[in-house]
Amino acid sequence: MIFLIQKTLIFTIPLLIVALAGMYAERSGIINIALDGLMIFGAFVGALAALLLRKNPFFVDHNQLTFLLAMLVAAAAGALFSLLLSFSAIRLKADQTIGGTALNMLAPAIALLIIKVFFTKDMLEMERAADTSGTMKDFGFVILHDDLGPIGRIFFDKAYISTFLAAGLFVVLSIFIYKTKTGLRLRSCGEHPQAAASVGIDVIRMRYLGTTISGALAGLGGYIYIATVANGTASGAVAGMGFLALAIMIFGNWKPLGIALGALLFGFLKCLGVIYAQISIPIHGQDVYILRDLDLPMYFYNLIPYVAVLIVLAFTSGSSRAPKAEGIPYDKGAR
Amino acid sequence: MKRLFSIFLCVALLFGTLGMLASCQSKTYEIAIVTDVGQLMDKGFNQGTYEGAKAYAEAHKIGYKYYQPANGSDATDNDRIAAMKQAINNGAKIIVAPGFLQATAMETVAKENPSVKFVFVDGWALGLDNVTAIVYKEQESGYLAGYAAVMEGYTKLGFTGGGGGGNPAVNRFGYGFIQGADAAAKEKGVSVEMKYSFKYGETFAASNELQTQIAGWYASGTEVVFSCGGSMFQSVKSAAGEYPDARIIGVDVDQSGESEKVITSAVKGLSASVERVLGQFYDGKWDSELADQAQNLGAAENSTGLPTDTWSLKNFTVDQYTELFNKIKNGEIVPVAEVPEDVTAGWSNVVVTLEQ
Numbered sequence: 136m137i138f139l140i141q142k143t144l145i146f147t148i149p150l151l152i153v154a155l156a157g158m159y160a161e162r163s164g165i166i167n168i169a170l171d172g173l174m175i176f177g178a179f180v181g182a183l184a185a186l187l188l189r190k191n192p193f194f195v196d197h198n199q200l201t202f203l204l205a206m207l208v209a210a211a212a213g214a215l216f217s218l219l220l221s222f223s224a225i226r227l228k229a230d231q232t233i234g235g236t237a238l239n240m241l242a243p244a245i246a247l248l249i250i251k252v253f254f255t256k257d258m259l260e261m262e263r264a265a266d267t268s269g270t271m272k273d274f275g276f277v278i279l280h281d282d283l284g285p286i287g288r289i290f291f292d293k294a295y296i297s298t299f300l301a302a303g304l305f306v307v308l309s310i311f312i313y314k315t316k317t318g319l320r321l322r323s324c325g326e327h328p329q330a331a332a333s334v335g336i337d338v339i340r341m342r343y344l345g346t347t348i349s350g351a352l353a354g355l356g357g358y359i360y361i362a363t364v365a366n367g368t369a370s371g372a373v374a375g376m377g378f379l380a381l382a383i384m385i386f387g388n389w390k391p392l393g394i395a396l397g398a399l400l401f402g403f404l405k406c407l408g409v410i411y412a413q414i415s416i417p418i419h420g421q422d423v424y425i426l427r428d429l430d431l432p433m434y435f436y437n438l439i440p441y442v443a444v445l446i447v448l449a450f451t452s453g454s455s456r457a458p459k460a461e462g463i464p465y466d467k468g469a470r
Numbered sequence: 471m472k473r474l475f476s477i478f479l480c481v482a483l484l485f486g487t488l489g490m491l492a493s494c495q496s497k498t499y500e501i502a503i504v505t506d507v508g509q510l511m512d513k514g515f516n517q518g519t520y521e522g523a524k525a526y527a528e529a530h531k532i533g534y535k536y537y538q539p540a541n542g543s544d545a546t547d548n549d550r551i552a553a554m555k556q557a558i559n560n561g562a563k564i565i566v567a568p569g570f571l572q573a574t575a576m577e578t579v580a581k582e583n584p585s586v587k588f589v590f591v592d593g594w595a596l597g598l599d600n601v602t603a604i605v606y607k608e609q610e611s612g613y614l615a616g617y618a619a620v621m622e623g624y625t626k627l628g629f630t631g632g633g634g635g636g637n638p639a640v641n642r643f644g645y646g647f648i649q650g651a652d653a654a655a656k657e658k659g660v661s662v663e664m665k666y667s668f669k670y671g672e673t674f675a676a677s678n679e680l681q682t683q684i685a686g687w688y689a690s691g692t693e694v695v696f697s698c699g700g701s702m703f704q705s706v707k708s709a710a711g712e713y714p715d716a717r718i719i720g721v722d723v724d725q726s727g728e729s730e731k732v733i734t735s736a737v738k739g740l741s742a743s744v745e746r747v748l749g750q751f752y753d754g755k756w757d758s759e760l761a762d763q764a765q766n767l768g769a770a771e772n773s774t775g776l777p778t779d780t781w782s783l784k785n786f787t788v789d790q791y792t793e794l795f796n797k798i799k800n801g802e803i804v805p806v807a808e809v810p811e812d813v814t815a816g817w818s819n820v821v822v823t824l825e826q
Contacts (some may be wrong), residue, residue, distance in 0.1 A: 138689040142682055222475065248485055257509035257542060258676075260704055263729065273729050275711035293712045364678040366704040374678060409679045410686040412825050433669055433826060437679075 139406060139414065140289050144298060147402030149174075149360035152301045153380035154387065154394045155308060156352035161389060162312065163345025164325040164338075165224050166462045168235030169217070170353050171377025172242035176216045177354025178361045179246035181209030182259050182369035185362075189264040189274070196266045199296055202276040206297060206358055213354015214347050216242070221346035225339055228464035243371035250371070258370035274367055297359040304355075308348070309391035321345050325458035328465045338465050353377070382444050388455050397444075404440035411436045498561030499535035501527050501748065504553045506569025507543045508674040510536055512700035514722040515674075515740070519568040519591055522744030530752065535560065543673035550575035558586055564751055566744055568592060570638060576601065587756060589747050591740065592639050595764040602760035604743050607768030608639050610798050611736035612646025612696075613653075613805040614776050615719050617794060618734060619694050620654035620662055621786040624717070627651060628665040628692045630684060630706065632674035632699025635826075638809075640668075643698050643721065643736060645809040648820060653803075655819035665692060666813065667825040676704035683825075684709035688716045694733065697721060707731065726780040734781035739773035769799040 153170055160167035167173075185205040188194040194201040216238070223234040250259050261274035280292045312318040323331040324341040332338050360373055383401060387393025407414070407426075415422035426436070503523050505516045520536055527534035537553040539545040550572055557565055558579070567576055568591040580588050580598050590596065590603040619627055629647055631640040648664060655662045665687055670680035684695055684706050696719040697706035703718075703725060710716035710731045720726065720735030743765070750759055767773035775795055778788045797803045814822040 138686060142685070146678075219475075219478075245482075245485075252485070256511045257538075258701070263727070271730065273707065273711060273731065275708070277712050279712070279714060364681070366676045366678070366681055366708045368676060368704055406682065409682040413683075413686040413690055427825075 137285060137288055139410065141293055142406045142410065143403045145363050146405050147398045148298050148301045149356045149364065149376060150380050150383055150402060151305060151395060151398040152359065153353050153356035153377060154383040154398055155305055155391065156349040156356060157381050157384040158389050158391070158394060159312070159352065160346045160349035161458055161461045162325045163321050163342045164328060164458060164460045164465065165221065165342055165346050166231040166235065167220065167346065167349050168232055168381065169220050169238035170380050171373065171375065172239035173213045173216055173350050173353035174357030174360065174373045174377045175242040175246055175371060177209040177213040177357035178373060179259070179369040179371070180212035181205045181358030182261070182361060182367070184208040186259065186261060192265055192267040195264045195272050198276055202296060202362065206355055209358035210351040210355040213357065214351035216354065217346050217350020221343050224464065225342050231462055246369060247371040258368045261367040276362055295363045297363060301359060305391065305395070325460055328460055329469060332467065342465065382448065385455060386444065386448055386451065389458060401440050401444060404443055408436040408439050499533040500561060500563045501532055501534040502557035502562035502565045503536040504550065504557060504565055504567040504572065505536060505538045506571060507545060508700040510538060513703065513725060513728060514700040515568055516700065518723045518740030519566060519744050522741035523566050523748060525741060526745045526748040543675050547574045551578055554579040558583055562586060564589065564748065566591065587751060589744065591744065595762050597762065599761045601762065602747065603764035604747065605764055605766050606639065606738040607766065607774055607807065608642035608738060609646030609649070609805040609807045610768050610774040611738055612643040613650035614794065615696060615734060615736040616647040616650025617654040618776060618783055618786045618791065619719065620651045620658065621790065622783050623785050624693045625660055625662050626691050626693045627662060628687045628695035629667065630671065630680070630695060630697060630702065631668050632671040632702055633668070634672035635668035640698050641809045642807055645813060646805045647696050648813060648817065648822060649805050652817045652820045660819065662820045664820055664822045665825055666822050669826055671699050671702040674700040674702055676701045680705035681709050685712055688713040693717060694719060696736070703728065724777040724780055733783055734776045737775060737777055739767065743767055743773055769795060
């Protein structure tokens with residue numbers, strides 16, 4: 136059971152942070168359909184950074200520092216890459232969906248091209264590296280503490296610092312968008328930019344801010360995803376996590392709490408869908424493998440999270456309220 | 471901003487040209503390797519084959535080149551045919567193609583190009599004079615690995631195979647693994663649990679699902695997992711990284727350099743046999759020794775086994791290993807190659823749990 140909760144947390148975190156990324160862009164009025172591409176790009180640059188850092192023994196000794204730096208680089212890469220979107224959407228007033236789609240196609244192309252040309256591989260794997268004493272160390276950022284009791288183990292055994300970092304960021308950014316002046320201005324640009332401009336808010340700046348934060352979070356989420364869930368390898372794909380995050384953002388009604396709930400639900404179902412065969416419930420002192428003994432094909436369980444999101448979206452979309460001005464290029468003269 | 475954008479475009483263009491240049495060298499390649507699903511540098515099957523061809527080509531100053539069929543792990547027969555034809559257009563005289571999935575493509579292209587020779591690794595004779603096949607007795611390596619793991623003292627084993635249960639070589643590895651574990655358990659009088667799965671890694675790729683599944687195995691007490699399939703190793707390695715006591719058995723080539731968790735690897739002599747076949751071809755022995763033949767290589771040809779130099783087993787000694795290996799070599803022990811429908815039945819000391 137502890138295992139299930141641990142894995143749920145690990146699956147949830149990248150979704151949570153990327154859905155929040157989507158929220159920041161859309162609340163400022165820019166549809167960010169490029170979340171997937173931003174994740175891929177962030178994951179690739181982060182993995183590249185980790186790989187290069189680990190050539191230096193110092194960074195093999197200080198694993199967590201390497202992880203932090205790689206995450207920072209991934210976030211920076213995501214922010215830079217998202218400038219392409221904000222530039223096209225804000226300055227050139229291009230269609231945001233198409234701009235985002237272009238980024239989604241560009242990101243895996245850049246990542247794969249570089250991996251193929253410079254590494255002659257299809258994916259960037261994290262290899263063993265020597266530490267200062269010359270011993271070869273496997274790649275891995277996991278923190279192990281199995282002496283903490285059940286509750287402690289859930290949070291601190293087999294944990295990643297990214298989990299705490301992302302959770303902290305999530306709280307801070309949720310407060311930021313609701314309780315600060317800048318946050319309020321940013322939200323107003325997503326609802327009625329002309330009204331915001333009439334009271335002196337710089338709509339263009341706010342939209343750049345929203346998209347850049349969004350890019351940084353998505354890049355960060357992409358690297359967290361590959362470092363904790365997907366084998367530490369960058370392969371020019373993140374298993375559609377970006378689009379899932381988009382769905383979770385809509386599911387969460389563009390609000391942080393809803394997003395957290397959606398990400399947790401999906402993370403849990405996704406995890407259950409993979410390890411259902413190993414989950415047992417003790418009945419009369421005997422372990423009963425309920426889900427395995429149902430003898431349904433694995434595809435059924437793998438489908439559950441996606442079907443669940445679809446169903447929930449179908450039922451809740453009636454009451455969902457997207458930012459009013461999202462997707463509409465800002466035109467000063469419009470009324 | 472516009473300037474930044476144009477700089478970015480310039481960089482993109484530069485990379486594009488570099489990529490073009492890399493693929494446009496005007497040179498002929500006599501030896502071509504057309505890879506199986508997964509990637510070339512999979513530290514396993516494709517790479518082993520490639521390195522054999524590379525070693526021969528470099529030693530004899532012959533041009534060589536690898537071709538990866540389009541669409542990666544989802545490559546179709548048409549993609550493979552295109553890759554082989556491209557190889558022939560670039561001057562290939564002999565094409566080495568690992569993987570039984572290449573059968574249809576090879577048959578088509580080999581019929582159209584009778585003057586080009588084909589080496590079908592993990593395949594079978596196709597009834598064509600310009601095709602030769604190399605098959606391995608993977609069950610022997612699997613047997614040795616299973617035996618060694620149980621003799622070492624492990625009683626909770628796992629096996630995860632690629633190809634979704636449809637790859638004959640992987641199936642032989644797995645079936646041999648159970649046989650070896652059972653034999654050793656019988657000898658020691660212990661009972662062994664084994665989890666057996668083809669659930670993820672149909673295309674031999676690493677995935678988050680596989681990583682989670684294997685982490686679940688380690689969490690529930692599995693000690694050693696036999697990771698049987700190219701890039702799937704990445705997932706097993708990541709899962710093992712979360713458990714200090716978790717161990718891995720590698721496959722195809724010696725994977726001990728990949729992770730400190732690898733206790734040994736069930737290898738097959740890919741490089742050596744590809745190198746040898748290429749030698750026979752260039753010595754003009756194709757018609758007499760290779761044409762339409764299938765070689766079945768095993769312990770007797772030193773093509774299966776465990777690399778004892780790099781293993782980290784302590785209780786199971788090299789002497790014990792050599793004794794067992796020689797028994798297989800002499801035919802005293804013959805691991806069964808035909809994998810039955812139900813692999814869970816018929817074991818005295820091993821309980822096999824299928825996960826599918």
